Amino acid sequence: MQDTADRPRRPWGLWLVGARGSVATTAAVGHAALTRGLVPPTGLVTALAAFDCADLPGLDGLVLGGWDTADDPLAKRAEALQAGGVIPQGLPGAVTDALDAADERIRPGIAAEDAQRHPAEALDRLRADLVAFREDHDLERVVVVNLASTEPPMAPDPAHARADDLLTALAADRPVLSPGGLYAVAALLAGCPFVDFTPSSATALPAIAELAERAALPLAGRDGKTGETLVKTALAPMFADRALRVRSWSGMNLLGGGDGATLADPSSAASKLASKATPLEAILGYRPEGPVRIDNVPDLGDWKTAWDLITFEGFLGTRMQLQFTWQGCDSALAAPLVLDLARLTAAAHRAGRSGALDALGYFFKAPLGSDEHRLDRQFLTLIAWAAGLGEGSAPEPTGTV
């Protein structure tokens, strides 16, 4: 990472929705371990040489905070992840102080119930939390990243179309947003860029986009691309560009952990399945046969196992097959991307970019502002865009609505 000796840097903040979840805990342990030089930056995309010229804010100056509805301390969560093999033996113990400090900065999240009954009050409190975090720690800027559990799709509402209508409805305590939506609005009202790492539909609402534009704030999302879809979007271009016709693509996803339990609920799974189906169709130009299944197998814990069977047709109609089994640890795959997204979004904010950051599509299953799903082209777009952030000297955005 480029050293800019002449521009003294203030600290900056990353505020996590679901700050005590597996991904957030892994990110917190990893952040502390990286800044103390205990681990190499494996899995951290922005540590690649391709980003050297991007002048991204360093992890050294990063302060973590967030919301969570649960209240068991981070250090305890880290031990559980250590027992499950997600975090190596001994690492949580080596960064207990950092975890305890971060833990102090976690504020209560809002329950689905509160989002329904008292949205105005909830919103005010959330916004105040962010402002306090920024001021208490004298942060140059704060990026909010949503890591909460997958929510069921929101019921459509006319207030979703325009920013003013949405704010009016919320002020009138109308239950027009899920918690995920409230977190997004709170972030934007507090002048914070918002990144949606979940399949929540909130960030796709026109009203939210309008709020972001109005506040000159970047918005990014949705649904981190960390497992089966990652592999799919690496492989599908191979078929498309070799003019091979994919006849069927079936996928079975087995996972345990909190995510497995959440997705065992069909209404939550619906959000996830929707963002899993689109990339294939976008890349191939047609929709192959075949189901995508997600099932809860508690025994697998964080190790999501996905099996995909692809049948395809080549020259003269010859039939062929590819199958793969992916066994990835979701938290370990997602956590460094959260740090990457924080750095990139903060740099975009500093560079005066606002609205949907389509160049961050590389990280998402359902990229805001982009129809490009081919993994390698997303990466090329990302590094070109990141290189552009370091150039010129955009005026600092004011960052309030």
Place this chain on the structure above:
Amino acid sequence: MQDTADRPRRPWGLWLVGARGSVATTAAVGHAALTRGLVPPTGLVTALAAFDCADLPGLDGLVLGGWDTADDPLAKRAEALQAGGVIPQGLPGAVTDALDAADERIRPGIAAEDAQRHPAEALDRLRADLVAFREDHDLERVVVVNLASTEPPMAPDPAHARADDLLTALAADRPVLSPGGLYAVAALLAGCPFVDFTPSSATALPAIAELAERAALPLAGRDGKTGETLVKTALAPMFADRALRVRSWSGMNLLGGGDGATLADPSSAASKLASKATPLEAILGYRPEGPVRIDNVPDLGDWKTAWDLITFEGFLGTRMQLQFTWQGCDSALAAPLVLDLARLTAAAHRAGRSGALDALGYFFKAPLGSDEHRLDRQFLTLIAWAAGLGEGSAPEPTGTV
């Protein structure tokens, strides 16, 4: 494909080394079936919209010929492939006349023995075959594509370093080249671009490169990327660009058919294994542990089955795995690429390009003139290069040494 009504086109030729092999036979059946509208252009890369502006020579004007050491007629070979499921029922019967016509144009290949004992005589005859083919059919140009069986690596010889030394040695009947090398020299001496679809080391010799440059002829190769390596080069960038560390990558390739039998011979397999190992190291920047095996399992016939196990490390050292099983029909995968390479190389020749066509690396395991192995970037390079071929009006190359 662009229609250039004002420039009347003469027919052009594709001369196949190994013209009665599985790939060549499949290409011949496919060429006839495509030009008669019997099948869609599945598997034909140059039929993609991305090549519309490239002004490639059409398949309609293409005349097939070639060398083979075997002499069973193409139509009979096609029936065998039909029985093996490589070519659909009924298709060979529908194009028998075209196969018989192509069969008439196949000339005897040279045995390894002849290449050893009478290279000068062999070379003269091969060169004369090509000139006769071009003249008999009034062809604008002829592209030679080597589809012969994998040869053992050639013993190094000082004559390989410079074109004149090589020609002198051959004239003196010194056995300095394998049959694959003689085919390449004959093509260049006859003014024909040469494409090596096998892992033969001949096209990598400096003397051959010099011959091509001297004759202003394009050269392309080596070793068609149609199966396990294709998948590898689609997947490996995913690991590299996500900063995931690949710890081991092991591969087992099982195949039958003629290729399986050839590769059961360790000295031939050595050539193949060498071109299979490089791409991974080039993409990752380091060489992961793990063997690559090729075994002959006659029962599998043309359906090569590859199983790869990849173990990798993510954030904080977490260990994960990906495995895939590829079951592809080698002939069906290779045959359309042979037609693609013929079209692209002919267009390059027409556009005055000479020497190693590094932009054709997309098609090869060991791309001449390029260290780029990432599949998607190879594709981007290819389409940009192809688009450039159609522009301007390069003088027609003279094409003789």
Place this chain on the structure above:
Amino acid sequence: MQDTADRPRRPWGLWLVGARGSVATTAAVGHAALTRGLVPPTGLVTALAAFDCADLPGLDGLVLGGWDTADDPLAKRAEALQAGGVIPQGLPGAVTDALDAADERIRPGIAAEDAQRHPAEALDRLRADLVAFREDHDLERVVVVNLASTEPPMAPDPAHARADDLLTALAADRPVLSPGGLYAVAALLAGCPFVDFTPSSATALPAIAELAERAALPLAGRDGKTGETLVKTALAPMFADRALRVRSWSGMNLLGGGDGATLADPSSAASKLASKATPLEAILGYRPEGPVRIDNVPDLGDWKTAWDLITFEGFLGTRMQLQFTWQGCDSALAAPLVLDLARLTAAAHRAGRSGALDALGYFFKAPLGSDEHRLDRQFLTLIAWAAGLGEGSAPEPTGTV
């Protein structure tokens, strides 16, 4: 097969429910091809040396007939299976005459509607069909095998408990049985042993069992064990007998063809899933976590692809995994078993056995009369039982109610 020169044999019959389906058509082609010596008896369990002493009725004397609701001729169905790769090229053509003759013996099946509205009439007609078949061809006995599509589970009815109540209800045109149930009753009333190769619940009804006992007729079933469950019951004893604890066993079944379409309907799939879950629990003594899924992927046709992931625990709690992918052609796997079951059931009938033939559990996912699911022990039981059939000289059963 033992030659019993001194006991001249009359022909015998096999009557198939779903006589124009894929399994029945494959059985018909295979029966003709086997008796003409065109193919070896691959897949035919009773052709193994272990059955040499069982004195089973020969395939030479077997006459095929059956019911079907479809009316496209067998020869046409055989051609479709040939095109789909289930039956080898040329074989249907070589036995067209036999197929046409069998086709003449196929009578209309009954629709679900008829079973609801006019069960008494339907039953009479079905019974008459069987009697006519036996008399027209002077058959020693007729075995009825149900190969119809999977039916949804039947609604419970008090008439299912006792034979007399069932017959009374049917006589009163009460819709107490699905078509599968009516076929079973018709068979028993006509003095024919009944084998249920589907997961239909009819053969498990106490009233049907009582009917069979009363008529001294054998009954066998249910749900042919031909794919994923076959592999499961071969593997599960390995875990049980090595004292390894299976923690999860997840399965995904993808298939096309008529079966795939039927099982895309959740109510039909329920029957199938129920018979797939039991064997594992019976063998292990506990029920491991993990879903079993069946999905329709038309592109796969008859080639059912099943992927199973098994996680297990060994000494000191160490966690391990096994996964397998099965790609089997259901019709090719089931058809010879239908011939096996016909031979074995006919021999049991001749030997005077009646009621549930628990020794035939080897062939079924939900074996009637047995809790044994371990594949190898089922096989040992089967060959011991079959050997016993040939001994002694049981009086010929009268075979009428």
Place this chain on the structure above:
Amino acid sequence: MQDTADRPRRPWGLWLVGARGSVATTAAVGHAALTRGLVPPTGLVTALAAFDCADLPGLDGLVLGGWDTADDPLAKRAEALQAGGVIPQGLPGAVTDALDAADERIRPGIAAEDAQRHPAEALDRLRADLVAFREDHDLERVVVVNLASTEPPMAPDPAHARADDLLTALAADRPVLSPGGLYAVAALLAGCPFVDFTPSSATALPAIAELAERAALPLAGRDGKTGETLVKTALAPMFADRALRVRSWSGMNLLGGGDGATLADPSSAASKLASKATPLEAILGYRPEGPVRIDNVPDLGDWKTAWDLITFEGFLGTRMQLQFTWQGCDSALAAPLVLDLARLTAAAHRAGRSGALDALGYFFKAPLGSDEHRLDRQFLTLIAWAAGLGEGSAPEPTGTV
């Protein structure tokens, strides 16, 4: 396990060749953990209800000792296995005292060199070690189990044919035996039953068998069946008994750890590959095509990964496939079997059985004295045999040559 209150039991011994290796260390930790009630007997076959009536010697009374050429303490080895995930966190620490006590009883093994140069001296020392172990701990009997690394096949020697010739050759310091052979002879001369858990060829020598018979000692082996071959022998009977023709069976075994390194040496791998090929041929009655490969992939550590592809043919020649991936921890799979074999062999010794214990074939790839490789039938044989051990009251064998 049956309680025989009226027969007070003396302790008994298990002497391990390779007592500091991964399997032995895991067995030692497990033995201590089991007797202290810290873990359930998962993976311990003799803890199954089927062995309740076999009156096997208990693990409570078992004393461990052994030979090893390495000298790092058991407790340290256990920690390494804990770090590698083979032994759960905390368990080694909970049994350190037991490990340290066992460590005291480990004596130096003999190097290959010593077996070549001074076999007579080596043999005397080994024999004395065993006698001292038995006397020092007042053991009723001592079973020796060979867990040493795989040795290259021994060069044939005339002295291998008869016991007296072998003893004479050894007395004359002729290098006729590998270390594995010397361990076996020492055990028999000391009156100890010998179990070969490695593919060593020593136990198959006629001279060794004669020694065992002469001393009325049981002999068992060879090559523990713990991974790919275990699955193979569970699956192959399914094909055989369903009359399905296996056309090819290819296997790739990848493993790290000490075993991986040993087997990277082709001469050692030869022994292992030989015992891996036989079972399939024995079960099927013919030898299918297809290679078996073993490769060293250090990254996999103790987690052996095997991929097998089986192509088979069913009714009418239809072609189908099964593939499986096994990911098992070799040490965790082998260690409990070592305890099982010790108990069963001790019971056989007590019951007066001598010579090759063919009923223990269930545990081995190359079972001494048996051609049965079908896993389930081996298990049935084992439990019947074990039940027979408890019956009657055989006179205690004297156990010396």
